[in-house]
Amino acid sequence: MTDELEREIRRALEAKALEVDVPDDLAARTLAAAREANAPRLRERLRGWRDARSVGARVTGYPRWLYAGAAAAAAVGLYALGSVVTMQPGPTPMPGPAAFEQLQRVGGEAAELPATGGGAVTSAETAATTATEDIAAVRGRSSAGAAQAGPDIAPIEPPAPGRPGSFPPKIVRTADLEVEVRNFDRAWDAAMNLASRHDGFVTNSNTEQINGKLGRGTLTMRVPATKLDAALRDLRRLGKLVRMSSSGADVSAQLVDLDARTRALEAEELQLLELLKRASGVSQVLEVRDRLNAVRQEIESLKAQKELYEDQVAYSTINATLFESGAEPDEEPGDGIIIQSWRTALHAGLVIVGGALVVLGGLVPLAALGLGTWSVVRVIRRRRS
């Protein structure tokens, strides 16, 4: 009975449907409308895609813009995560970067010294030219490095791997600590004496009173590197250690480099002296002497840099802060954990926004490339169809 009824229903529906004829031009009109249709909006595209998926039609995947959006979101997310992670408090930065920057500046200035100074002398041009060529030859040999400086200069060998003892590492050590003390005056005196007791010296000190009674002070002391640990131990015993960090910078490579450059310049100096003995004519002599002066200045500069490095290596730096309870450093009245957290969060937010801008800026060329490719593909597809 059901089968028969279903057959009747099918027949009836077909008969009813055949009451109307499909307009002859319907297909043509549909295709024309499709050709003229503008690019579909995102919402319609998504709906079409969703329709296809819901009835099990196999589709090429999610809409392409979803992939692009997800990639951009992932990039921003990763950047934000990285920014937040790298914002975690780490060891206190080494307090001596200024010294190293100074060293770099000294080195840079030395390198920029005038190469020749013979422009004032106009006579005896031939002799001057000869001198310039000789100086250039000498400089060429010295600037090529210590290994190529000439027979008088022994090549600087790099430390052989697996033989750490052949070049003992040169480490600049720095420590920072904060100690809460019961009696500031007594602890301060002990700290000042502590420097001399460990064969060191105080380079900087500063004390202040908080609310007219609580003491707080910071001091910078230099102690022999071999006594750094003992000095730190004694400082910690002055009270309750609140914070401590230490860092070390290996300057072995810089020292080796300074040595090499110094020896190369010294070789050049010797050769210039020889040249000076053979020089004939005022202009030639002046030019050689100018270059000689420049080389000597550079040598002095390099030696000063080396001494500074060696001093940093020989004497470690301790930045100590002593304070009585209630006079904690870097904490202003009312600057509680909530405010600190808020500042941290604000900073993190700014970093995230900045990071997002960087990522978006970086994506612009890629987006332009992708858009161009997509346009070309679309044009080709349309022509084919």
Next chain:
Amino acid sequence: MASLERWVATYQPVVFRAAYLILRDADAAEDVAQDTFLRAWRAADRVYDETGVRAWLYRIAVNTALNQLRKRKREVAALSRIGTAGGPADPMDERDTASVVAAAIERLPDRLRVTVICRYFLDLSEREIASTLRVRPGTVKSRLHEARRLLAGDESLALAQQG
């Protein structure tokens, strides 16, 4: 565009007639038949397998037709037109059983009528109908059962079958 031409040639007549069955209006059915393929074309570049295209197109067609039905509120007018023009005032006058069944289907509530059209005209499976009408498969099953029960109990149909 090639795939669209193929789809139009293959499925548009059926889509047009299904829309006509739902809307009872040839002009509106034309609109639905066009809109269906325009919507399909917009997502055409993401469909690379023809397996599900038929059901997909029918789903778009049925939904577009249902939207039209709701939006333009033609149901009352269409029913009255059928009632005056071709309605079986006296079933015994009907010589053709198919017409009587068709008229009985017309009298079904829309939710049952559209389900019947999807099942017996478009040949969609119950799962496909459920997806198309956004109902559960069990609901489709019960709707079809109810529609068959109503049609089987329709007096005019019984008389026509006896005749």
